[in-house]
Amino acid sequence: MGSDVVKGGELRENEWGEALDAGRMRAEERRNAGPAGTGGRRRVKNGGSASMKKCAARWGCLALSTISLLFLGTIYAWSIFREPLSRLFPGWSATRLSLPFTLSIIAFCGGSVFSGRTFSRWGSGRLFALSAALLFVGFTGSALSLRPGRPDIALIALCVLYGILGGFGVGIGYNATMSTVIRWFPDHPGLASGTLLMGFGVGGLVLGGALDASIRSVGLSSTFLGSALVMAAILALDALFVKRPGPGALQGLRALAGTETAAVPDVPPSRVLRRPLFWMLCLWLIFTNAGGLLVINSAAPIAVHFGLASGMGLVVSLFNGFGRLFFGWAFDRLGSRAAFVLNSVVLLGAGVSLSLALEIRMAAPMFLGLSLVGLSYGGGPSISAPAAAAFWGTEHYAANLSLVNCALIPAALLGPVIASALQERAGGGYGSTFLMLTLLGALALGGAVLLVLRLRRLEAGGGAASPCSEGER
Structure with missing residues (x-):
C-alpha cells in the first residue's frame, strides 16, 4: 500500500475509504494498462504462466492442509479416551478426567498466539516442524506414563504432555495452516477457511x-504411540509442501481475485487490540461459542432424555462440520455482516426449538435444535477467520487470528461450567439449560447488530464500502 495511505504500518479507521479508493484506482489502471481487449487478468496469464500454475496448485495445498487439520482435530476427541482411562484409573473423579482436555483448550490458544507472533520470522515450515515435535513428545510421553500403580503421577503427566504440550502443538499447527492457506485464496477466503475448519x-x-x-485392539498406550507417529508424519509433509505464495504467485492471485489485495489495510496486533471492532468480534464469539458448548458436551444425554439412542447426539458433530462450510460460503457470497446476523439467528432458533421440544415432549424439534446448535457453533470460526483478514489485512494475519482465537478461552471455561451448574440445580433436567441457550442466542444477535452498526459507521466515515467481503470491497 502506498505511503500516502499507510504510515508506519498503521491505518486509522477513518482512512478505510482512502485506502480502498486507492486500491480500486490501482486495480483499474492495471486492467487498462495493456493493449485494447487484453485486460489486466489476461496479461498476467500470458506473461506469467508459471505463476498461474502455482496458483492452480493451491487446491492441492488446501487438500493437504485439510487432511492435516483433520488429524490435529483428534486431540479434541477426548471422550474416546475417557472411558478406557476411567477403567485404568478407577479412582479418578470426573473432574480429574476432564482436566487434561481443559488444559489442552487453554494451551491451544497459547500455541496459536505463539505461532502468530513468530510466523513472519520463522515461516510455516519451522512452525510445522515444531508442532510435529511437540505432538510427538506429548503423545509418546502420554503413552509411557499410563501406569496404574501411580495414578497421581499419571494424571500430572497427562496434564503436562497431552494437555499442555499436545494442545500447544495443535495451536501452532492450526494457526500456521490457516495463516498460510488463506493467503492463497484472496478470491474465496470463506471457502478456504470453511474447508480447513471443517476438517x-x-x-x-x-x-x-x-x-x-485401535484402543480395543492394541490398547490405549499403543494408540497414543500410533497417533504420535501419524500426526508427526502429516505435519512433516506440511513443512515440505505447504508454503506461502511467492511474489509471482501473489500477482496471479490478485488477478484471480479481480482486485488489488493490498487495498485492504494491514493493521498490526498492537493497533488491533485498541480497535472497538476487535472487542465486539470477541464478545460475539464468546456468546456463540459458550452457547454451543452449553449443549455440545451433553448432546448424547439430551437425546436419551427424549427417549432416543445416544448416537442421535452425533447430529451436533455432523452439523458442526457442515456449518463450517456453509458459513464460509455465506461469508464469501453474503458478506460478513449478513453472516454475523444469520449465525446468531440460528443459535437463537436452536434455543427456542429445544425449549419447545421440552415443553411438548417431541423429538422432532429436539433434533432440529441440536442440528442448529452444531450449525451455529461450527460457523463461528468460519466467519471470524476470514473476517480477521478482511478487517485488518493479511500482513499480520497470523498474529491477529491468534488474538481472535483467545475468545475461545472464556467460552470454553464458561460454557461447560454453566451447563453443569444449571443441570445440578434442575435435578438433571435441561429446561434452564435451554433457556440459557436462548438468552445467549439473543445476546449473540445483539452483538451481531453492534458489529453491523460499527462496520456501517466505518463505511460512512470513509465514504466507501466496508472491506468485509469480496462483494463489498
Missing part, C-alpha cells in the same frame, strides 16, 4: 471410530 472440527468424528477400534 479440524470433524476430526474426532471421522477418526473417532478408528481410534476406538
Whole structure:
C-alpha cells in the first residue's frame, strides 16, 4: 500500500475509504494498462504462466492442509479416551478426567498466539516442524506414563504432555495452516477457511471410530504411540509442501481475485487490540461459542432424555462440520455482516426449538435444535477467520487470528461450567439449560447488530464500502 495511505504500518479507521479508493484506482489502471481487449487478468496469464500454475496448485495445498487439520482435530476427541482411562484409573473423579482436555483448550490458544507472533520470522515450515515435535513428545510421553500403580503421577503427566504440550502443538499447527492457506485464496477466503475448519472440527468424528477400534485392539498406550507417529508424519509433509505464495504467485492471485489485495489495510496486533471492532468480534464469539458448548458436551444425554439412542447426539458433530462450510460460503457470497446476523439467528432458533421440544415432549424439534446448535457453533470460526483478514489485512494475519482465537478461552471455561451448574440445580433436567441457550442466542444477535452498526459507521466515515467481503470491497 502506498505511503500516502499507510504510515508506519498503521491505518486509522477513518482512512478505510482512502485506502480502498486507492486500491480500486490501482486495480483499474492495471486492467487498462495493456493493449485494447487484453485486460489486466489476461496479461498476467500470458506473461506469467508459471505463476498461474502455482496458483492452480493451491487446491492441492488446501487438500493437504485439510487432511492435516483433520488429524490435529483428534486431540479434541477426548471422550474416546475417557472411558478406557476411567477403567485404568478407577479412582479418578470426573473432574480429574476432564482436566487434561481443559488444559489442552487453554494451551491451544497459547500455541496459536505463539505461532502468530513468530510466523513472519520463522515461516510455516519451522512452525510445522515444531508442532510435529511437540505432538510427538506429548503423545509418546502420554503413552509411557499410563501406569496404574501411580495414578497421581499419571494424571500430572497427562496434564503436562497431552494437555499442555499436545494442545500447544495443535495451536501452532492450526494457526500456521490457516495463516498460510488463506493467503492463497484472496478470491474465496470463506471457502478456504470453511474447508480447513471443517476438517479440524470433524476430526474426532471421522477418526473417532478408528481410534476406538485401535484402543480395543492394541490398547490405549499403543494408540497414543500410533497417533504420535501419524500426526508427526502429516505435519512433516506440511513443512515440505505447504508454503506461502511467492511474489509471482501473489500477482496471479490478485488477478484471480479481480482486485488489488493490498487495498485492504494491514493493521498490526498492537493497533488491533485498541480497535472497538476487535472487542465486539470477541464478545460475539464468546456468546456463540459458550452457547454451543452449553449443549455440545451433553448432546448424547439430551437425546436419551427424549427417549432416543445416544448416537442421535452425533447430529451436533455432523452439523458442526457442515456449518463450517456453509458459513464460509455465506461469508464469501453474503458478506460478513449478513453472516454475523444469520449465525446468531440460528443459535437463537436452536434455543427456542429445544425449549419447545421440552415443553411438548417431541423429538422432532429436539433434533432440529441440536442440528442448529452444531450449525451455529461450527460457523463461528468460519466467519471470524476470514473476517480477521478482511478487517485488518493479511500482513499480520497470523498474529491477529491468534488474538481472535483467545475468545475461545472464556467460552470454553464458561460454557461447560454453566451447563453443569444449571443441570445440578434442575435435578438433571435441561429446561434452564435451554433457556440459557436462548438468552445467549439473543445476546449473540445483539452483538451481531453492534458489529453491523460499527462496520456501517466505518463505511460512512470513509465514504466507501466496508472491506468485509469480496462483494463489498
